Amino acid sequence: MTNPNEITPHLFRTEYSKIVAVLCRSFDIKHMEIAEDIASETFLKASEYWALNGLPDNPAAWLYTVAKNKAKDYFKHLSIIEKNKKDEASTAEKEHPTIDFDTKNISDSQLEMIFVTCNPVNSLETQICLALQILCGFSVEEIASAFLSKTETIKKRLQRGREALRMHHFTIDSLSEQDIHQRLETVLATLYLLFNEGYFSRTNDFLIRKDLCLEAIRLTLILTDNPFTNTPKTNALLALMCFQSSRLDARTNDEGETILFDEQDEALWDKTLIEKGNYYLIESCQMNSTSVSKYHLEAAIAYWHTSSAKDKWPHILNLYNQLVIIEYSPVTSLNRAFAFSKVYGNEIAVAEAEKLNLTGNEYYHGLLGYLYSEIHPDQAIYHFEEAIRLTKSKPEKQTLQKQVNLLKTK
Incomplete structure (x- = not known):
């Protein structure tokens, strides 16, 4: 029998951001904190209930049901408080928003949250912190550890960043294809830096470092599922992440010391991720585009690093010359x-x-x-x-x- 205490942290990583994204899409980004509270309460109930009754057959569906019910309870409570206000009619319209946890709505909601979080109104460093907390479910302490910063510093950065997001609200539905493409550059830059924060992390916490890389991959995969954001650059960035992640387990020893590239054990390289990197790199080159981005060049360099070809270094040098x-x-x-x-x-x-x-x-x-x-x-x-x-x-x-x-x- 699976131990709920072992599976709940994993589900928190994978499902928390989905619940927050769907709830935010249902009742406005201005109420992000309420969405996060509902998501947190959902997981608190799960940890208590599952400890006594065991895991349900479909834990994710169980979480979605509880989150949906808690959201409905919140709006019922809100309507009671505001029933005597003059804007009762407008409140009634928002009393029972549609909250749907089907696959498409989850994907669309997460895509929207990526664009909300990666808003150029904030600095790139703040965007990464917001992405870690809102999109990936990282705690303030984990973010501080990843940045080797004080917890209080990260708290203040997140507070300022969240306030800016509330002041510059938008939805994906309100954006044209051109608008999305303009914002996509910032989104890709944030995901790129998020990945690098894991791959070149200054912390010796390997689990946090690996989680950062995997979360960046997961979020970039969401972009490839939408026709507006499934661009050559997006696929090139995803290829780069796959190639680089394939060597994560070989980059450090048991003591946490960095292993130089020449001394890495290739048997520890993840062949599946290398194959995925090859796939997305080919995809990025087959799309209708005449421009070669930095993501294409870095992905190609990363590809050659995973190759056993003896003549690879002239190719790598040539790519760096272009980069x-x-x-x-x-x-x-x-x-x-x-x-x-x-x-x-x-x-x-x-x-x-x-x-x-x-x-x-x-x-x-x-x-x-x-x-x-x-x-x-x-x-x-x-x-x-x-x-x-x-x-x-x-x-x-x-x-x-x-x-x-x-x-x-x-």
């Missing part, structure tokens, strides 16, 4: 320098990397430490120690210190 032109960033430039070293050797790559002069960047020093390891150990130690000083990530500090110790014993 730095489309969207320059220090990370892209450092990754290009690493690919450069694979093609032309470490000694030439050192000069290429040092041109970047990113002396305040831990990854810059980490890369130079790697490049100098075989040709100038003392310089390598210096750069590794600089990277240790600059990074805030405990797992990265451990990995870098390990490299220093190895060099000092040679």
